[in-house]
Amino acid sequence: MIYDYIVVGSGISGISSAKILSEKKKKVKILEAKPYTGGLVHCEISSGNLYHKVGGHVFNSKNEDVLAWFWKYFDKENEFIPAKRNAQIWMNNSFFGYPLENFLYKLPEDILKKVINDILALSSQKEKPPMHYDNFEQFLKGNFGETLYELYFHPYNQKIWQFDLSQVPMEWLKGKLPMPNYRDIILQNILQKEESDMVHSSFYYPKRGGSQFIIDRLAEGLDINCNEPVTEISYENDVWTLNKKWKTKNIVYTGDVRNLRKISQPHFAYLDKLFDTIEKLPSHGTSNLLCECDKTDLSWLYIPEKKFKTHRIIYTGNFSPYNNSNNNGDRISCTVEFSGEQDLKTMTEEIKKLPGNLKALDSNKEKNSYIIHRKNTQTSISQLQKELNNKNFILLGRFAEWEYYNMDKAIEKALSYFQPM
Ligand SMILES: Cc1cc2nc3c(=O)[nH]c(=O)nc-3n(C[C@H](O)[C@H](O)[C@H](O)COP(=O)(O)OP(=O)(O)OC[C@H]3O[C@@H](n4cnc5c(N)ncnc54)[C@H](O)[C@@H]3O)c2cc1C
Missing domain, CATH: 3.50.50.60 (FAD/NAD(P)-binding domain)
Incomplete structure (x- = not known):
């Protein structure tokens, strides 16, 4: 045949x-x-x-x-449940809204001042075509400023891509990156809306x-x-x-x-x-731990700091009650993600430092997941x-x-x- x-x-x-x-x-x-x-x-x-x-x-x-x-x-x-996107960033033992540029008002005053200076300088520059930059590092610095780059964008992206960001060409990123709108950033920081109130925040699961x-x-x-x-x-x-x-x-x-x-x-x-x-x-892979954690209303937690190997927790237990072994309890399931190959010991040690009283249940490694x-x-x-x-x-x-x-x-x-x- x-x-x-x-x-x-x-x-x-x-x-x-x-x-x-x-x-x-x-x-x-x-x-x-x-x-x-x-x-x-x-x-x-x-x-x-x-x-x-x-x-x-x-x-x-x-x-x-x-x-x-x-x-x-x-x-x-x-067959589907409308789920709310409620992402946060965990830095310096505190929770920040996501995306960070909309929650600048939560930053310590000295850092906030630097970020505002950067943003004012950037917004007064002549309009640039969105893909004006040669590489990802230049794009992030050029659009968000050096302070936010060092604080968040660099450590987070470096962890995920495990690759020098200045070697990542822009052709790859075309249409995939949110362009910052300085007016919206300022407005959002004054209005202080939570992410779950925003239009893009729901999806079906x-x-x-x-x-x-x-x-x-x-x-x-x-x-x-x-x-x-x-x-x-x-x-x-x-x-x-x-x-x-x-x-x-x-x-x-x-x-x-x-x-x-x-x-x-x-x-x-x-x-x-x-x-x-x-x-x-x-390319490189991902490793992860399936965990049980304290109930939370978060959907994702982004973890940029270099001292942690993980970059993200996804609270899959919140997307459907059927994702949890115990539907009515005060614990839910979540997945702690690591970029690249991590051994089980490193991952289980790491979760002791993360919020939510995580307990490891299972683990997996995938050789190739990021291109x-x-x-x-x-x-x-x-x-x-x-x-x-x-x-x-x-x-x-x-x-x-x-x-x-x-x-x-x-x-x-x-x-x-x-x-x-
Ligand atoms: C950590 C992570 C989180 C993600 N989260 C999301 C998300 O929330 N939402 C979303 O939409 N996307 C998400 N993605 C992206 C999504 O996983 C991919 O876009 C999608 O799975 C790609 O599907 P694919 O079929 O192209 O490739 P694959 O899923 O890799 O499928 C390829 C298949 O081909 C098989 N295969 C390969 N070689 C051979 C061979 N020689 N003979 C026979 N079979 C072969 C493989 O075994 C595999 O089953 C995420 C990705 C990652 C890594």
């Missing part, structure tokens, strides 16, 4: 691509390396609590097409099963083989063969683009130079995409396109490829 499409990977990119293609009556198969579906958004139940294995995932989109497609498959009122519920529902009716890592791809007479047994006219590859040369030799040998660059792209761009990464990937598209080989998703996608963006990309067909 020759499939119309074989999709490599069952993360949100692979599942939504296969779903859209099956809506078009295409014969589609998904091959997934792991024993389970979902990729980065995979969740399990651990000691009765919902565990987002790679950090908490919530779904949100501003794209009407994505929302219209998504909600066809779910009963918004009965599955009542049961977290992001795995989304994957499982979209996967209904799809033909998926788990435990099937694609290790060999060959091409003859316009037909692709995967692992010597699965034949297809088209491949949608959502795995790591850096592994492509290895599994597709010798078919892309003519692209060797391009692969030399692509295989060197840097890092270098200058010209986008150009190399676009070039590769163009070459592969000619052979009906489509790259799609966070690691295949080397793009910092969220779930909604992955769906948007799948829609843009396959819906017009």
Whole structure:
């Protein structure tokens, strides 16, 4: 049998691509390396609590097409819970609202004065095009000032990206960064509204099963083989063969683009130079602890200070009561996230220093979760995409396109490829 499409990977990119293609009556198969579906958004139940294995995932989109497609498959009122975004920043043993620039009035007076001086100086500068800067460090300093950069933006972003921010090119960040509006910052600091009163502050979260519920529902009716890592791809007479047994006219590859040369030799040998660059792209992983903590009304807590290794706690227990082993108790579940590889001892020692009486329940490490761009990464990937598209080989998703996608963006990309067909 020759499939119309074989999709490599069952993360949100692979599942939504296969779903859209099956809506078009295409014969589609998904091959997934792991024993389970979902990729980065995979969740399990651990000691009765919902565990987002790679950090908490919530779904949100501003794209009407994505929302219209998504909600066809779910009963918004009965299967989802509207959740409030209530993020805070924990610094110097105190809680600050998020984003920090809207809560400057909570800073100690000496620091506040410096920040105000920076902001006044920046706001009186001539208008700059938003992407005027060469790199992420310059962008943050140029828009928020040196004081906020040193206090918050640098330590927080350095922890997440584990990469010199001056080496992060702006092309990667286009459209992904909030631009500060000095008038709004001043107004917000006078009005002193809490984040939960702001317009962008609510989202929908599955009542049961977290992001795995989304994957499982979209996967209904799809033909998926788990435990099937694609290790060999060959091409003859316009037909692709995967692992010597699965034949297809088209491949949608959502795995790591850096592994492509290895599994597709010798078919892309003519692209060797391009692969030399692509295989060197840097990435790093995440580690996390599923914990139990005191009840709180927070959804996220950002932890910028260098003395902590963690950068964020996500209070998944607040998004749905079914995420907690004890629905009525005074404790909820949460996930403490660390960038990169951290050992269990370091993580369990760290939570003793954090607020909320955290108790570790489970842990996980993911080798690759954050992609890092270098200058010209986008150009190399676009070039590769163009070459592969000619052979009906489509790259799609966070690691295949080397793009910092969220779930909604992955769906948007799948829609843009396959819906017009
Ligand atoms: C800590 C963290 C928090 C996040 N929070 C959010 C959030 O709150 N909201 C949001 O929308 N997004 C969030 N994201 C982003 C989101 O996780 C990704 O956008 C999304 O999961 C990417 O999906 P994907 O299908 O492109 O890739 P993946 O999820 O990586 O899926 C790729 C799949 O392909 C499989 N695969 C790879 N190679 C092969 C092979 N050779 N053969 C067979 N199978 C293969 C993998 O096993 C995997 O299952 C977060 C990401 C991280 C790291």
